[in-house]
Structures are given as structure tokens and as C-alpha cells.
Amino acid sequence: MTARANPARNAAVRRDAYGVFAAMAVGLLGCNDLEVCGSTTADITRDNGEVFRCVTSEDCPRTSRVSVCVTDVSPVAECVRCEDSRCVAVIPEAC
DSSP states (O other): OOSTTOHHHHHHHHHHHHHHHHHHHHHHHHTOTTOEEEEEEEEOBOTTSOBOBOSSGGGSOOOTTOEEOOSSSOOSSOEEEEETTEEEEEEEEEO
16 A cells, blocks of 8 residues: 555644654754843953943953943843943843
């Protein structure tokens, strides 16, 4: 008997495949690295412990993988911001 001749089996296989796909989708939703539940700030200091001063966020030192914060909401990745004339690093906290 071929697969076309057995519609009940085709429906069962299709139902199981949908179930596996749904379970994988739900599992992946729980492992979202982009979900941020807040952030912490830390002063950016010089070698002698003095805080870097700034006028704009672009004045703050940063590595090539750290960007300038563009909004006031918690970022997905670490960024730097000028806050009260001092440079601070904004570090996201995962949920």
C-alpha cells in the first residue's frame, strides 16, 4: 500500500509534524537572548579612577563592539551615554 492510498496515516504524520514544530517554536520563544528586563549603569573611569567627562555621548570612550546609546530604554547590547557630564556604560540585564 502506498502513502497516497493511506490518508489516515498521512493525516497522522502531518499532525505529528505540526506538533513537533509547535513544541520547537514554544521552546525557542523561551530562549530569547534579545529579551531585556532592565539595565544597569556604571561610570567609565580613567586608569587613575577619575570619571571621564563629556558633553555628548560621542565624547565617551568605547571599544569597537560598544555603540552609543540612542534611546533611554534598556538596550539589547552594551552602549555608552553621557549622563550629567560624565560617561556611563549601560549594561543590559537578561530576564
